Amino acid sequence: MNKTLDPKSYEKDIYSMWLDKGYFKANVNKNKSPFTIIMPPPNITSKLHIGHAYTTTLQDTIIRYKRMQGYEALLLPGTDHAALATEVKVVEKLKKEGKTKEMLGRKAFLEEMQKWYHQYGNLILEQFKQMGVSCDWDRLAFTMDEDRQKSVRYAFKHLYDKGLIYQGDRITNWCCSCHTALSNIEVEYEDHHGYIYHIRYPFQDGSGYIVVATTRPETLMGDVAVAVNPTDERYTGIVGKMLDLPLVHRAIPIIADAYVDKEFGTGMVKITPAHDPNDYEVGKRHHLPMIQTINLDGTMNENAGAEYCGLDRFACREKVVEDLKNLDLIEKIEKYDNKVGHCQRCHSVIEPMLSKQWYVRMKELAKPAIDVVKDGQLKFVPKRFENLYLSWMENIDDWCISRQLWSGHRIPVFTCEDCGQKIVELEDPTVCPHCGSTHLTQDEDALDTWFSSALWPFSTLGWPNKTEDLAYFYPTSLMITAYDIIFFWVARMIFSGLEYMGQIPFKEVLMHGLVRDNLGRKMSKSLGNGIDPVEMIEKYGTDALRYSLVMGTAIGMDAKFGMEKIETSRNFLNKLWNASRFVLESLKQADFVLKDIHTIALDGLDEYILTELSHTIEEVEKSYEKYDLSVVASSIYEFVWTKFCDWYIEGIKPKLYSNDPQIRNDTINILVYILDKILKLLHPICPFVTEEIYQNLPNHGPSIMIDSFPHIDKELLFVDHRDIIEDLMEAIRGVRNIRAEMNVADNIRTNIYIEILDAEEIINSVLYAIPKLAFGKEICKGKCDNAKMIVAKHVKLYLPVDDMVDKEAEILRLTKELEKIDKEIARSKSMLNNAGFVSKAPQKLVDAEKEKLQQHEEHRKTIISSIDAMKK
RNA sequence: GGGAGCUUAGCUCAGUUGGGAGAGCAUCUGCCUUACAAGCAGAGGGUCGUAGGUUCGAGCCCUACAGUUCCUACCA
Numbered sequence: 001m002n003k004t005l006d007p008k009s010y011e012k013d014i015y016s017m018w019l020d021k022g023y024f025k026a027n028v029n030k031n032k033s034p035f036t037i038i039m040p041p042p043n044i045t046s047k048l049h050i051g052h053a054y055t056t057t058l059q060d061t062i063i064r065y066k067r068m069q070g071y072e073a074l075l076l077p078g079t080d081h082a083a084l085a086t087e088v089k090v091v092e093k094l095k096k097e098g099k100t101k102e103m104l105g106r107k108a109f110l111e112e113m114q115k116w117y118h119q120y121g122n123l124i125l126e127q128f129k130q131m132g133v134s135c136d137w138d139r140l141a142f143t144m145d146e147d148r149q150k151s152v153r154y155a156f157k158h159l160y161d162k163g164l165i166y167q168g169d170r171i172t173n174w175c176c177s178c179h180t181a182l183s184n185i186e187v188e189y190e191d192h193h194g195y196i197y198h199i200r201y202p203f204q205d206g207s208g209y210i211v212v213a214t215t216r217p218e219t220l221m222g223d224v225a226v227a228v229n230p231t232d233e234r235y236t237g238i239v240g241k242m243l244d245l246p247l248v249h250r251a252i253p254i255i256a257d258a259y260v261d262k263e264f265g266t267g268m269v270k271i272t273p274a275h276d277p278n279d280y281e282v283g284k285r286h287h288l289p290m291i292q293t294i295n296l297d298g299t300m301n302e303n304a305g306a307e308y309c310g311l312d313r314f315a316c317r318e319k320v321v322e323d324l325k326n327l328d329l330i331e332k333i334e335k336y337d338n339k340v341g342h343c344q345r346c347h348s349v350i351e352p353m354l355s356k357q358w359y360v361r362m363k364e365l366a367k368p369a370i371d372v373v374k375d376g377q378l379k380f381v382p383k384r385f386e387n388l389y390l391s392w393m394e395n396i397d398d399w400c401i402s403r404q405l406w407s408g409h410r411i412p413v414f415t416c417e418d419c420g421q422k423i424v425e426l427e428d429p430t431v432c433p434h435c436g437s438t439h440l441t442q443d444e445d446a447l448d449t450w451f452s453s454a455l456w457p458f459s460t461l462g463w464p465n466k467t468e469d470l471a472y473f474y475p476t477s478l479m480i481t482a483y484d485i486i487f488f489w490v491a492r493m494i495f496s497g498l499e500y501m502g503q504i505p506f507k508e509v510l511m512h513g514l515v516r517d518n519l520g521r522k523m524s525k526s527l528g529n530g531i532d533p534v535e536m537i538e539k540y541g542t543d544a545l546r547y548s549l550v551m552g553t554a555i556g557m558d559a560k561f562g563m564e565k566i567e568t569s570r571n572f573l574n575k576l577w578n579a580s581r582f583v584l585e586s587l588k589q590a591d592f593v594l595k596d597i598h599t600i601a602l603d604g605l606d607e608y609i610l611t612e613l614s615h616t617i618e619e620v621e622k623s624y625e626k627y628d629l630s631v632v633a634s635s636i637y638e639f640v641w642t643k644f645c646d647w648y649i650e651g652i653k654p655k656l657y658s659n660d661p662q663i664r665n666d667t668i669n670i671l672v673y674i675l676d677k678i679l680k681l682l683h684p685i686c687p688f689v690t691e692e693i694y695q696n697l698p699n700h701g702p703s704i705m706i707d708s709f710p711h712i713d714k715e716l717l718f719v720d721h722r723d724i725i726e727d728l729m730e731a732i733r734g735v736r737n738i739r740a741e742m743n744v745a746d747n748i749r750t751n752i753y754i755e756i757l758d759a760e761e762i763i764n765s766v767l768y769a770i771p772k773l774a775f776g777k778e779i780c781k782g783k784c785d786n787a788k789m790i791v792a793k794h795v796k797l798y799l800p801v802d803d804m805v806d807k808e809a810e811i812l813r814l815t816k817e818l819e820k821i822d823k824e825i826a827r828s829k830s831m832l833n834n835a836g837f838v839s840k841a842p843q844k845l846v847d848a849e850k851e852k853l854q855q856h857e858e859h860r861k862t863i864i865s866s867i868d869a870m871k872k
Numbered sequence: 873g874g875g876a877g878c879u880u881a882g883c884u885c886a887g888u889u890g891g892g893a894g895a896g897c898a899u900c901u902g903c904c905u906u907a908c909a910a911g912c913a914g915a916g917g918g919u920c921g922u923a924g925g926u927u928c929g930a931g932c933c934c935u936a937c938a939g940u941u942c943c944u945a946c947c948a
Contacts (some may be wrong), residue, residue, distance in 0.1 A: 004910075189944090196948080213948060227948095261947060269948050278946045338947085384876070388943070391875075395944095483943090520941080552885050552896075557877085558941090560884060564897050571910045572896095582907035630886070634895070649907080733914095739902090740914035746903050775905085775913080827892070836928025837891090845891060852892085 001584065001696065005570070005577040007541025010692045015129060023706055024134045026074035028472040035071035036476040037063050038457050038506075039135060040489070041143060043082035044120040045089050048127035050515045050523060050561060051482065053533035057546045057685075058512060058629065059480045060133045064684035065624045066477075067134070068709035074473055075134060076460050078141035079121050083408030083449040084178060084186075088345050090116050090407075106406050113407045117144065127534060132542050132687045134705065141460045143452040144409070151459035152409045152452050153426055155500060160413075160424045164361045165401075171280040172400055174353035175343040176298030176313075180404040181357050182343065183448060184397055185487050187350050189339040196336035197321060198266070200329045201226060204242040204251055211331045213265035215338060216275075217324070218317040221248050221304040222293040225271040227282055230256035232267050246329050247320065248305055257282050274354045292354055313351065358402040358411060358445070362495075366393045369495035378494065378504045381627060382556040385483060385511045392487055399492075401448045408446035415441055454492035457505035464500075479506040482514060483556065510627055513558035515549070520560060536566055543686035544570040550629035550685055572637055573689050576678070579645050580693045583671045586656050587698065590664050594699050597673045598715060600666045603765035607718035608725040609648040612639060613674055614712045620681050621709070629685065636682050644674060647729065651769035672697060677710045724759045725766065727793045734790030735774040735799050741813045742801070744775075752776035753784035753798035763795060791862045793855065807870050814867045821860050828853040 002009065018024060026034075037059055042052055059075060067073035090112055091101055101109045121142065128135075141148060159165045172181040197217050200209040212226055223245055228235040239256045259282055260269050273283025274292040283290055293304040300308045300316045307323070308316050324330050341350035370393050372378045373386055380386045402411060414423040416432035417439035423429045431438055452459070457476050461469045475497070481490065490509055497505030516522055517529040536545045547569040553559035602610070616639040623631040655667040676697055683690040683704050694704040701707045735752065752774055756763045770779045774797070784798035788810070831837050831849055838846055 004908080215948070259946085264947055266948095271948095276946085276948085278948080281946090339945090388876075391944080486943095554886075557885095562884070562897090564884075567910075568896055574910050575908065578908035578911090580907085585907075634886070638895085645908085646912085650912095653906095736913060737915090741901095743902060746905060746913070772905090824892080831891090831929085834928055838928080840928050841891070849891090 001577075001581045003581075005541070005574040005689065007543060007688060008538075011130075011132075011542055011688045014688050014691050015132065018134065018703065018705060019137070021703065023703060024075070024136050025138065026072050026136050026473075028468045029072045032070065032072040034074065034473050034477070035063070035066040036074045036076070036473040037478050037480060038076045038460055038476055039078060039133075040479075040481045040485075041078040041080035041141070041453070041456065042124055042128075043085050044079050044117055044124060045082055045085050046120065047123055048131075048533055050531050050533050052124075052128075053131060053536075053545060054515050054549045054559065055480060055482065055512060056128060056131045056133055057549045058510070058627075060131070060135075060687075061546070061550065061629060061684040062478065062480070062624070062627065064134055064687060064705060065709065067705065068680065068683070068707065070708065073134075074136055074139075076139050076141070077125070077128065077133070077135040077137060078143070078456070078460060079117075079124065080453060081117060081142065081144040081408060081449060083405055083446055084180065084345050084403060085449070086113065086116060087405050087407045088178060101406065109406050117142070130534065130537055130542060132546070134687070139460065143449070143456070147462075148452055148455070148459050149409065150426075151455050151463055152447065153412050154464040155451075155455055155496070156412055156447075157424050157426060158500065159360060164364065165358060166361065167356060167358050169354065169356050170359075171274075171277045171352050172355055172357050173341065173350045174296065174355065175346065175348060176296065176351055177346045177348040178343060178405075179296060181353075181355060181400055181402060182350070183400045183450075186344045187341040188344050188347075189341055191337060192340040193335070193337050194340075196265075196334050197324075198331035198333070199246065199270075199324060200331055201243045201246060201270075202329075204244045209329075210238070210243070210254070210268055211266045212268045212270045214270055215336060216317070217320045218300070218308075218313050219272040219275045219293065220246065220270065220320060221300075221308065222272040222274050222291045223252055223270045224273060224283065224288040224291060225252050225255045225286065227255050227257045227260050227269045227271050228267060229260040229262045230258060232260070232262045234267065246327065247307070247323060255282075255286050255288075257285065275352055277352050280352075280354070290354055294351055294353065296353070296355075298351065357400050358413075358443075360399040360401055362396045362398050365495040365499055366396050368498045369393055369491065372494070372498065372504050378506070379508045381508055381510045385486060385509075385556065388483075389486055389491060393491060393495075399448075401451050402443075402445040403448055404444075405446040408449055409452055411443040411445050411447055413443040415443070417441060450488055450492055453489055454496040455500070457493055457497060458501050470501075474501065474505075475503050476506045477508070479509040480512065481509070483511040484514065486511065511556050513553070513556060515559050515561050517561065520558070531561060540566050540570045541573070541688070543573055543689045547573065547633060547686055551633045553630055555627055555629075572641065573686060575641055575645060576682070577689065577693070579640070579649060580675055580696075582649065583668070583675050584693075584696050587668050587672065590668055591661065592668055592698065593665055594672075595666070595669045597669065600669060602670075602718075604721055604725045604728075604762040605648060605651050605766045605769055606670055607721040607762075609643065609674060610670075610716040611718050611722040612643045613677055614717050617677065617681065617710050617712050621711075624684070632681075633685060636678065640678055644678070647773070648674075651766070651773055653772055654768045679704060680707060680710050721762050724762050724794055728763060728766065728770075728795055729773075731790045731792040731795050731797045732770065732774045734792075735776070735797055738788050738790070738799055738801075738810075738813070739775060742810070746775055749775060749777040750800050751778045751780050753780045753782055753787065753800070755781075755783055755796040755798070756794065757796065758794045789862060789866060791859055811867060811870050814863055814870070818860065818863050818867070821856055821863065825853065825856045825860065828856065 039059055040055065063073045063075040094100060104112065173184065173187045175182055194215060196213050196215050198211050198213050199217065200211055202209040210226065226243060228239065239254050241254050242251045243254060245252050259278060260267065271279045271282050271288065273280045273288055273290040275294060291303050293300055294313055295301045298313050300311050300313065302309050308319060311319060342348065343350055370390060373390060380389065412424055414429050416435060416437050418437035419432060419435040421432050421434040423433065429440060432440060458470060458474055461467060461473055463470060493505045497503060521529060523530040533545060544566055548566040551565060551569060616635055619635045620632050652667055655663050658664055679690040679694050687705065691704050694700050752770060767779050771777060784800055787798035787800040790797040828849055832853065
């Protein structure tokens with residue numbers, strides 16, 4: 001083994017070995033329970049980023065843990081075509097080449113898309129492999145592949161036939177840059193520091209004017225009324241009067257509608273039904289005309305008047321304001337902050353636009369999806385996300401599923417040119433079933449990418465066919481994804497699973513946070529604060545990256561990632577590496593014979609470490625079950641570094657150099673036993689390094705990843721002896737402390753004397769370890785005069801010091817210790833003097849407190865006598 | 873406007889049946905001790921955001937407030 005950890009030397013080979021052996025495969029196996037995780041398919045718009053690395057680590061860690069626990073563990077991989085997001089990228093690419101998608105035409109453009117899918121789909125999958133994911137690659141799915149196209153088609157027809165899909169003329173969110181409609185959740189609202197314009201609208205009869213306020217003066221030409229609140233006494237007299245709409249000189253009425261807030265602005269609202277969702281509702285209620293003045297590309301059309309036709313909406317805004325100023329129709333312009341909707345993909349300003357789109361009727365679908373969460377069938381981890389989910393589901397709007405895109409799943413609705421019949425079938429129809437015509441045209445639009453993602457938990461398992469896979473692996477066990485796609489994806493999978501499969505798509509959904517930089521900011525190209533996981537892998541190894549991502553982050557919380565974390569992780573793995581090297585080298589040097597741990601005579605230190613190991617196993621297992629990987633990581637860290645390396649390995653070194661071959665052999669057996677357990681506990685998080693070391697263990701299996709996860713061995717629990725050893729360790733720390741305070745170099749050794757007060761047998765069994773641990777020469781029994789004394793519960797240790805010792809410093813140290821113990825005594829006394837505590841607290845705690853007080857008082861006596869001795 | 877999260881050491885964060893405040897990094901001191909200087913031993917550092925309340929006892933439970941982040945909403 002190399003002297004230092006060198007992940008590059010083994011990671012690739014190990015991954016190939018796993019693949020070759022087929023360990024990632026999962027099949028219907030009636031003898032085992034399934035544990036299924038369907039991986040959220042990454043968008044193939046780019047390469048792996050740190051967020052992918054994070055979610056992948058969580059998924060792979062949990063599936064590896066479950067696999068080792070004996071489940072038929074399936075981690076199913078796939079990628080997402082991400083219709084709009086990818087189309088934006090490809091259009092950008094074409095633009096650089098001086099082309100547009102219109103120049104190519106639909107067919108050639110889709111070929112370009114295919115090329116992109118291929119290129120980026122493969123890149124990101126290669127990077128997933130670098131992360132060590134143990135997914136069943138034979139089941140790789142793509143949201144646009146043939147099987148998924150079939151699923152989408154089936155799902156669409158199902159909803160259409162049930163009347164849950166309809167086409168409607170409504171106001172939708174329109175992106176003028178992407179040229180498509182968007183669903184409500186694809187619109188991101190951002191603070192906008194702009195202006196609000198107070199505009200005078202003259203009465204037609206010349207009797208003055210009223211004032212309306214607007215942030216979007218360019219929509220003025222589409223106004224069809226001005227509304228006031230029916231209960232607004234200021235305006236009761238003028239309802240019904242006609243206004244002369246400025247610039248266009250169209251007559252529009254003043255109407256009354258409860259939508260208007262009397263308190264806001266002037267209490268008068270201009271109504272533009274074609275370009276505002278609220279105004280649209282008002283317009284419908286009052287049967288007003290809908291005048292569209294903005295084109296789909298964001299320029300003004302002829303309805304806006306010759307003056308403005310062809311201008312961009314924002315240029316038009318300026319010109320309208322300018323013209324109104326010239327006509328003295330601007331009352332005032334105030335600075336005004338509001339929220340403006342932006343396109344999630346291209347960040348341009350969304351325009352509410354009247355258009356014909358396809359919608360999914362949500363109320364009926366939402367209800368069962370609400371019930372399964374309320375009655376606990378489907379659990380969110382952490383639970384608080386259930387509220388977020390429920391409140392959204394309970395107030396859900398119909399889902400706009402059509403996109404004016406070429407990529408993605410094309411809407412499978414055909415219209416008969418002759419009779420107007422709409423046809424939705426599983427196969428493309430050629431003849432109109434109504435009139436027999438063959439003039440059929442397919443809807444031009446594509447589906448929202450999330451329509452196919454919603455089917456993912458079952459479309460990946462063969463649906464709509466009734467497969468054995470579905471029967472066995474569905475409902476899946478766990479969905480792991482970030483909280484920012486609860487609405488986009490999680491919610492839609494839930495109602496889809498219930499609607500198509502009649503069953504929840506997963507029993508639990510683990511919501512993790514986002515990875516941020518060490519200042520808490522989102523990582524982004526513009527800030528230049530991104531961390532490239534592939535670079536991290538190159539430099540520190542995959543295991544260190546994985547470990548650093550689960551370390552110190554609670555589930556559901558955003559994770560801050562900085563270089564310190566990955567260095568700490570790498571250092572820890574290096575520590576493990578070196579400890580393993582130590583164990584394995586000792587093994588080679590001895591004539592090692594593997595023994596059953598239960599046949600070995602254990603001394604106190606052995607019992608200590610085995611008991612601590614059991615507790616670690618218990619805590620680690622409990623934490624894996626709760627998906628609390630941060631605690632898993634820290635438990636293992638603490639056990640490996642502090643308990644195993646710093647105390648146990650250091651302590652038992654004399655046994656390894658013993659003349660007695662049986663002692664040597666027994667000791668190595670214990671080391672190997674513990675190392676084996678450590679590797680298995682850590683394997684789910686750090687698969688490579690644990691496999692690499694495991695392969696060097698005597699009597700190892702074919703692979704650690706298919707070996708079984710450790711369980712507590714009750715025969716190896718020695719809690720009482722462990723406590724005695726810990727007491728001795730406390731005394732040893734006292735020795736080290738004195739030496740450090742006195743600035744004694746580690747290589748200056750003296751004999752150490754020990755007086756055993758209690759538990760003689762067990763203390764005697766570990767005397768050999770004391771010199772090594774306490775930097776002593778030899779351990780001698782009995783008292784020693786002219787020495788520093790360290791008192792513990794079971795032992796007194798004496799550290800002889802010569803006269804060169806700085807008495808002042810030692811008195812200072814002892815005084816500090818005295819202060820500490822006095823504080824403890826005061827605390828204990830105040831508790832015990834508290835009648836409430838004594839009568840109401842559990843008897844066990846009261847007794848424990850009494851014992852502590854007694855010990856502290858004895859300790860205090862010895863400290864005072866030491867101080868007195870120093871002062872002489 | 874509504875909702876949720878967060879506030880603990882200089883920094884990043886852990887901390888559930890309420891029972892003597894923790895880790896890593898950073899800082900300081902002494903050590904290359906035959907697994908490991910990516911290391912070893914030791915030390916310093918916290919009114920647990922503020923103010924109340926419940927309790928024998930609160931970082932933890934309740935209330936209010938402050939700061940901060942996110943989600944959500946049709947305020948022209």
